[in-house]
Amino acid sequence: MKKRIAYRESDAHRKLEKLKLSPFDLSEINHEERHSRLHRYIAESQHFSLYYWPQRVDEEILDVLQELADQCDLIGQYKEMKAGAVMNAVEGVESEARPALHTACRDIFAKQPYCQEATDQAAAELDKLRTFLEELGAGTIRNENGESFHSLIHVGIGGSDLGPRSVYEALKPFGSGDRQVFFISNVDPDDTAAILKKVDLRRSLVNIVSKSGTTLETLTNEELVRQAFLTAGLDPARHFLAVTGQGSPMDNPAKYLRTFYMFDYIGGRYSSTSMVGLVMLGFYLGYGQIIEFLRGASIVDYEAEESNIRNNPALLLALLGLWNHSYLNMATLAVLPYSQALHRFPAHLQQCDMESNGKSLGRDGEWVKYPTGPVVWGEPGTNGQHAFYQLLHQGTEIVPCEFIGFRKSQYSYDAVVQETLSQQKLVANLLAQSVALACGRKSDNPNKYFPGNRPNSVLLAERLTPEIMGALLALYEAKIVFQGFAWNINSFDQEGVQLGKVLADRFLEAMIDPEGEEEDFEKSFLKTAGIV
Structure with missing residues (x-):
């Protein structure tokens, strides 16, 4: 294993310190140069086109960012992570000291998985889930009255809620039959009470998710739901499922209809492709669709091994974010999906990014003397345009933006209004905001002056499907861990x-x-x- 260094210890850092004094000025480019950059600055992958011409970079800066990636061995560390190296550790102090193997959950498609043991465990849980879903579909598993289940209440918090919930919301059009899912996370009793009013308990499963089996909020909410079942004269053991660590207090067949395992080497915020997300998604989408979801993530896991940053969207996003945050001193990042289906995705990324990289202690046990993870926030477009985009365009705080969009809608329900489809209007707004932030607008009226030079990128895919959603999730997971490697912090604990x-x-x-x-x-x- 190579010595892990922070970006500031690299030779590339010294070059970037000089380059940051005169970063590329987007507001000064003419139409011809903009057109040239648009065609040159695209990183393509199987699922995505990443347009990064509106970033404050040129060929020289990109070349040095490539040097930084190589000198910090970002790809090498990523492969070590996938192979099961101990990543969740800080030198010289007590820490969890374990691997970070969320990628093993979707390495099931490889002939030679990176970490055979972990992937075998993931495959075994998938087999258990497939059997359970088949029994549900065949009517082998029914309630006290012999009726099928059409609702599932997912009870978890943090990584056991945000990621799975964001994926469920994103993939609602792909549900099977009349099934639906409800989520309880907040320990606020009103959250639980509101959900219980919406469901028919007789025909509902309850999925309790806690790795330790001791999460106070989750166990409290579980008890509230159990009381509701008992009051209704229903046996919770015929309705409740558990997703937990093997041997945890929740690993109790007397209390749960079925138990699925999650493993210590998968952090909560990286767990959507484990049983944490797949039990709920399997119930709603069906087994075939969750396999497509995993396939999309797996493809990106391997694409992220590409060492050329210009051909690796995840690595490139990470380095552009590093440039904006650590060199150009931009403290926050707005993730702006132009898709209502992704309305909870920024909330998931807030946890995944800020819980991972919101650290001030290096992996070497020393306090860092440079900024680490940014503040991440966002809302879907075009709603956000009528809310906070005023600050993005003319505010004193410069906020880098990552736009996410799709060429086609999910439902294919649309109509021509004033000669264009709604989806065309949505994409046009996305592209217009990107250009406006980058280029600005000159005006003699200072109230109508837009300074521009506000960096952003546009991530485009064809259509938001289970496979694309898996790919999107894995793309951002890889981006986050690449940045953690560059800052030389432990992205896998949450003290x-x-x-x-x-x-x-x-x-x-x-x-x-x-x-x-x-x-x-x-x-x-x-x-x-x-x-x-």
């Missing part, structure tokens, strides 16, 4: 969420009066803070 949990437990203890009465919030706060 930052633990302190709040510990303090919450102390508050809960303080809320319990020794005489069994509930204390008021103010008194419990003062007691916990040590003031009383």
Whole structure:
């Protein structure tokens, strides 16, 4: 294994420090040069075209970013990760010290998987899921009254909710039959109550997802749902499924109709292609569609091994993001899908990116002296255009943007209005915003002046299908880990969420009066803070 270095230790970094003083100016290019850049600056893959001409880069900067990728051995580290190297570790301090093998879940298509043992485990769980889905479809598994199940309530939080929920929302047109899925994540009891009002419990399965089997929010919500089933005279053991770690407190056949396993070497935010997402997606989409979903992810996992950054969209996005954030000092990133189906995808990326790369300790055990992960946010277009795009175009804060779009709609339901289809209007808006941010507009009226020079990229695919969604998910996962490698931080733990949990437990203890009465919030706060 080569020594892992941060980008600042590379020779390329010194060159980029000079180049950042005069980055490429997008607002000064003429129509002819824009046309030339449009044709030159495209990274193509099987599923995507990444147009990056509206980034503040030229050939020299791209060449040095290539040097940085090579000198930091980003591709080598990515392959090590896929092969099962210990990635979740920080030198010299206690850490989880385990592999990060989310890619093993979709390496089932390879003749020689990178990590045979992990892929065999993933394949075994897939076989269990296929059998379960076949039994559901054949009517072998039914409720107390002999009726089939048409609803599934997915109960999880964090990585057990955001990724799976975003994929479900994205693939709603591909559902099988009249099945539907509902999600409960927030420990707010109103969230659970609202869902329980929507479903027919008699014909519902409940999928409880927690790797440790001890996640407080998830177990609390599970108990609320169990109480609803018992009140309705239903046996939860005939309705409840578990997705958990083998041997966890939830690995209990007496409580669950079926149990599917998730493994320590797959982090929650990278777990949508494991049983964490596949049980729910299998119920809704059917087995054949989740195989296509996995196939799309697998294709990108191998495409991401391409060492030439101009031919590797995931690596190129990572390096462009590094250039904008670590050199041009742009603190945030807006991910803007021009697809209503992806309306929860930015929320998933907020967790996947910010929980992965929101770190200030290097893998070498030293505090870093440079910015790491950006703040990630976003909303679908064209709604966002009527909300926050004013700041994107004329605000004092420059926000790099990543647009995601599709040439065709999912439902193919459309109509010509004023000579164009709605999908054409959607794509036209995406392209117009990209050009406007990059090029701006000169005007004698300062109120109508647009400075431009605001970097962005456009990721285009043909149509949002299960395979494309799997590819999109894997593309961003690879981008995130490439950036973590470049910053030399551990992208696979999440210690930052633990302190709040510990303090919450102390508050809960303080809320319990020794005489069994509930204390008021103010008194419990003062007691916990040590003031009383």
